[in-house]
Amino acid sequence: MRYPRIESIMNVMEKIAPLELAENWDNVGLIINSRCKIVKRILVTLDVTGAVVNEAIERDIDVIISHHPVIFEPKTNIGQRVEDKNIIIPLIKNGISVYSAHTNLDKAEGGVDDTLANVLGMETVKILDKESGFGRIGRIKSSLNVEEYAQRVAKYLNADDLYILGDREVKVKTVASVAGSGGDFLLHAVNAGADVFITGESKYHESLVALEYNLPIILPGHYETEAIAMEKLIIHLQKHFNALEYNVEVLSSKAQYKIKRTL
Numbered sequence: 001m002r003y004p005r006i007e008s009i010m011n012v013m014e015k016i017a018p019l020e021l022a023e024n025w026d027n028v029g030l031i032i033n034s035r036c037k038i039v040k041r042i043l044v045t046l047d048v049t050g051a052v053v054n055e056a057i058e059r060d061i062d063v064i065i066s067h068h069p070v071i072f073e074p075k076t077n078i079g080q081r082v083e084d085k086n087i088i089i090p091l092i093k094n095g096i097s098v099y100s101a102h103t104n105l106d107k108a109e110g111g112v113d114d115t116l117a118n119v120l121g122m123e124t125v126k127i128l129d130k131e132s133g134f135g136r137i138g139r140i141k142s143s144l145n146v147e148e149y150a151q152r153v154a155k156y157l158n159a160d161d162l163y164i165l166g167d168r169e170v171k172v173k174t175v176a177s178v179a180g181s182g183g184d185f186l187l188h189a190v191n192a193g194a195d196v197f198i199t200g201e202s203k204y205h206e207s208l209v210a211l212e213y214n215l216p217i218i219l220p221g222h223y224e225t226e227a228i229a230m231e232k233l234i235i236h237l238q239k240h241f242n243a244l245e246y247n248v249e250v251l252s253s254k255a256q257y258k259i260k261r262t263l
Contacts, residue, residue: 001248003246006097008246009042010029013065016105017105028101028103028104029099030098031069031070031099032071036097040060040248041063041249042064042250043059045230045256046253047065047067048068048100049086049087051257052253055255059251061096063096063098064091064098068100069100069205073127083179101191113178119228120153121156123139135176135185137194140173142173145171149175153218154220157174162218164216165207167214170195173195174195176188176194178200180218186206186207190210197218200224201222221257221258222225230252234252239260
């Protein structure tokens with residue numbers, strides 16, 4: 001049987017989400033390089049939590065691939081903080097590596113923002129903010145208003161706590177979207193002529209500004225707008241390793257948290 005090494009996992013991920021696409025404040029790539037020499041099982045998750053680490057240990061996982069970095073801010077020491085005891089130390093102790101693809105996967109072709117736009121039914125899709133590469137804008141085939149379109153979005157994203165701000169009667173033709181926390185790009189959506197803006201979550205004052213511009217907002221949840229891309233990534237990775245005749249399993253985490261929407 002043939003098994004990939006951690007370097008092969010890194011090479012594949014860097015083709016999917018090139019490191020140079022990441023924001024300079026971000027922490028991406030191989031963040032925890034444990035002692036696994038060959039990889040038999042990969043666990044894909046949005047976040048690396050204590051529950052996900054326990055799951056990885058129980059399922060004999062060699063590498064976790066996460067969207068949000070397992071270590072985000074610089075650490076001067078590792079010791080008694082809860083995230084150290086529940087996450088970092090158990091990962092190292094059990095020889096589990098962690099590779100994170102965050103803003104680079106958001107912006108990559110076929111990545112998180114592209115996946116969201118596709119699920120939302122957008123066509124003739126373009127980048128919303130060409131300077132940074134975040135967000136997408138496109139048109140949909142429908143005669144729905146914001147209220148009706150939001151119901152479809154809730155179904156597409158399995159969002160049971162979707163929130164709508166603004167005029168629900170506006171007809172939707174042009175949609176702008178940013179996966180995750182995209183409130184920073186509300187004015188980009190206004191300037192691009194969007195009829196509605198969809199993002200996982202938006203800060204209170206950001207949302208107030210959008211309402212001054214009469215731009216309706218649909219907030220399905222941070223998790224909901226990004227989790228769909230993790231499922232796509234699992235399929236992509238498994239097909240790739242199968243084609244290379246590697247005997248590796250790419251699994252979806254069952255323990256990742258689904259936190260309710262915050263405004």
